[in-house]
Amino acid sequence: MNELITNSVTVLFGFLAIMNPIANTPIFISLTADDDNSVKKEIAFRALFLAFIIILAFILLGNIIFALFGITIGAFKITGGILIFAVGFNMMHGNSSKVQHPGNGDQAEKKESQLSVAVSPLALPILAGPGTIATAMNYSSSREPVDIIITICAFIVTCLISYVFFISGNKIIKYIGDNGIKVVTRLMGMILAVIGTQMVIEGIESTRALLK
Secondary structure, rough: OOHHHHHHHHHHHHHHHHHOHHHHHHHHHHHHOOHHHHHHHHHHHHHHHHHHHHHHHHHHHHHHHHHHHHHOOOHHHHHHHHHHHHHHHHHOOOOOOOOOOOOOOOOOHHHHHHHHHHHHHHHHHHHOHHHHHHHHHOOOOHHHHHHHHHHHHHHHHHHHHHHHHHOOHHHHHHHHHHHHHHHHHHHHHHHHHHHHHHHHHHHHHHHHHHOO
């Protein structure tokens, strides 16, 4: 029983470390700065629910998915890194983009454009990125039912914790104001760009190791 609890705590902290809700909250705030509270909650729910579905798929079928499409973790990291860098670059320079800010149109199109940020870059590759996928596949690699269940439950708890952090981000906005949001946006843009670059480097190194 003690071993089961220890294993569960280890997996939970592993997911918390790789997803890092505290670090992702400023990113969420920056990406949803112009949205009202109801839209922010929907974006947070959509992003985390989609991230859960993606991670669940890789926990259960990860090796099959990668083998089916001939994908390697290295290639996944490179692609995800490029996407994160592009988003971070726009944020760092304060540029508007379709990913972050909706364009003109009717109310339904505007809301759908606002919610699209939940898919990319939030759900993929920030929340369910290569690191999270690799972590999930590693913890469930034994294919033992108990390990698979522990991994799934630990990720659910991580998503719930992240949701609480995300929807509490509004309180942060009240304290730091609009100018503070602009500073946070540029700062997190730089951090995202660096994260993207690091992912590309790790992807290249992983690919190089496979070719040796």
